[in-house]
Amino acid sequence: MRFSAEEHARLRRRVRLRREISGWLFLGPMFACFVLFLVVPVFGTLWWSTRFGGLIGGTKFVGLDNFTRLITLVGAPQAIRNTLVFAGISVPLILAGALGIALLLARLEKGGAVYRFLVYFPVLVPGVVAALIWLFLTNSDFGLFNETLRAFGQSPVTWLSTDNALGILIALDVWRNVGYWAMFFVAAIIGLPDELYQAAKLDGASAFARFRFLTLPLLRRIIFFAIVVSTIWAFQVFDTAIVLTRGGPAGATTTVVYRVWQYVFGSSNKVGYASAISLVMIVAILALTLVQMRVLRSRRGGD
């Protein structure tokens, strides 16, 4: 070699430097926003969860008090319970419905575009507007539901009562979200190899058997992904709850996020509690995400 090792090292450093700078120049702006408005607040939640007070005005450090008192807090257990019930019922309903629609759509020969548009439309409706719409469905006097009941000679039901409100909230969520996952599953089903189904048909498998032993296992990874993501979304129900029932009646539709908002911006002014709940939620979601990443990486069958 005609150039010394030091000269090479120097020149190589210069090339590297240029590359690093260009890398960070491209990434920089977005990453700056990412750090400032996402990473920092995540740590911020940690900090705020150990404090007691309001957003403006002072707070004082209380250590892990907020967490220990979380369970006994007024309304907190109910909010948590509501959210869990909500997620536990809405997610299976949404995904099962989405899968059913997807199976129908995927095998449709003509005219799919219209159905897709209509099925997906509720997804694009902002939560508050969707809640408004459902007020018109659930209204005791002129709501569509009661009118239909009346047409069949049944007596009207109070849909937004303490017992039924959460169910309505769930139905609303299903109505809104089924289209989103339906499109998702349609894309996945279309991507499945045709030959497997032809082979199965030759082997005499019925439609149901083909679904159970072929489609479901092949979609396993995607279904798992869908479960995790829609569960995470279910935990964040807020806008529909606030417009539909204002969290009532009697806290029947108060969800976790609703509580957080109440603690901070509502009548209370307890930032610490809000942050503590938020932190718990973040941790739960992170755990779910990590589990999902692990599972999706290792299993190979559904590829």
Place this chain on the structure above:
Amino acid sequence: MIEPRSSAMPAVAPAIELVEVTKHYGKSEAVRGVDLAIAPGEFIALLGPSGCGKSTLLKLIAGLEELTDGEIYVGGKLANYLKPSARNVAMVFQNYALYPHMTVRENVGFPLKMGGVPREEVRARVEAAANLLQLTTQLDRFPDELSGGQRQRVALGRAIVREPLAFLMDEPLSNLDALLRVEMRTELLRLHKRVGRTTIYVTHDQIEAMTMADRIVLMNKGEIQQIGSPSEIYGAPANTFVAKFVGSPPMNLIEGRIEQGSDGLTFRGAAEVPAGKAFAGLSVGPATLGIRPEHIEIVDADHPDAIAAKVDLVERIGSNSNVFLIVAGQASLIANVDADTLIREGDEVHVRIQPEQVRFFDAAGNRVEGKGAAR
């Protein structure tokens, strides 16, 4: 061991020079200590099996990959740390890499435009290149409207128009069908004769390398096996890898020993080959004998050098046939004989190995040469 011998080179400054070029990807060594000097105007073929490092080497020369160690000189200047566009080389890719959203004219003129060449000159040079490559009628089309051969020519045009120091070609013909490939091969050669620019041509196809190159650089597992003219590579392979890679069907290799015989040295293995001029200067010991299929003759049983063999398979390929023989029940030889030789599967025949055409390799696979050996 025989050093990779290169044919005599004129004493001019090399157009491109590689000194101990090395490239590692993590643990794997793609290129190991390559030394190479390319004269201006030479057509060099980088030949070798998949994964031998030839494409990596080309990319290192182009500046698309960074060297782990070593030096690359282009036009006499150290190029290691220069941007690809600053190295004054142009590349033609296997997948053509044409810009799909630009017309042929824009594609070909693009490097000039980027280099700040005035518009008028760009137009003139693009049209000149189009003329050279018979693309004048396609200038305003988009790549997806062209056939594979036409796209290849556009890629060539884009390289030619830059009038670079050297052309780097990465298996440019592999995506074309067989007939088109042969056609383009002759066209490329003709182009090289006209334009006369240094060209480094990567291929795994030995026929392309043998027909087009002034010199061939044969590589395997990141290392150079031999550098030489096509006839040198064919007739004087430096090791068994080279011997088997070049030539179709490949050179027959028989393992055995060189021993002292009744009148001079003789090779004993599945076949026995008595002393000839090829043996002069060799020492006793284990050796591998190499003989090309076209140097094995079918003879009568009473020929002095006859070796008994059984015909296993006959491949008739037009003007000659490949005869797969089994000798001494185990070793298999391939002989290439005239098509009208009467021979059938299952026949018991006798063959003769032309002693002047024999090449010997030692236990490590490198060729050993005695004095007076054939070149």
Place this chain on the structure above:
Amino acid sequence: MAAIAESSVVGGRQELQRLAIDHTRVRARQRRLRELGRHVALGLITFVLVAPFYYVLLASLKDSHAIFQYPPELVPWPPFWGNYANVLSHTNFLRWMFNTLFVATTVTVLKVFLDSMAGYALAKIDFTGRKAVFLLMLILLMVPGGALIVPLWSLVNSLGLINTYLALILPPLANPLGAILMRQFILGLPRDLENAARLDGLNEFQIYWRIVLPLIKPGLVVLAVILFTDQFMSFIWPLIATTSDDLIVLTVGVASLRAHGGVDYGLWSASAIMSLVPIAVLFFILQRQFLARSLAGALKQ
């Protein structure tokens, strides 16, 4: 599977043909029935999904007397436009709509560039920390906005940005989904294209601008749609970030109709329908986009 008659039977060939035709006909009929079944099922499902919209549309065209009427009019004639007039005159609806469209458009335009640049860096430039950054983004991808409102509010407040447009525009820029999506799209581009561009003398930015961006246009459209609709539907953050009347976004404004101002079903239904207009328009335009030309065969796959 119909049994195939042995053609050794007299007239066997004709018999075979007839059986074959019958078989095909039966098969075709089965297929048509199944297709019909699918249409029926999908029709029912779509009806259930879409009926609420129609019902609210109806209500918006009736005066408050007609709304409570039973049996309800299925096609109100003449349509009552008073509700819509009310929305425009009695509420700040137009301002709300403007705010939402302004913020959504700004965020979309800004983020398309920011995210595509970030995606380009993550996909194509080898710099230290690239893997770590990507991993961080993947992990925090799922963190919900709702959980961060406390520290985010505090942060934006200390920046003095509460109650400004910036408060609505800046925080959404942090969402890593866009960068991750762009990275995937850019990784899918053929590598030699970028190599050719480098040899042709383009610097990094030029490769991004002239080569990569035009080639990931479909991906950019997908990203833009996601960004726009996300912003359009965003509620909890605008709720707390802007309180002054002229900065209220559509979702917050519509929600406020329910919270204050008493019960006016006509008003509510009209405002709900009007809120849906931009999204419906956007969607309609996109339906046509999906007939766009795919990536040209300039490169062999």
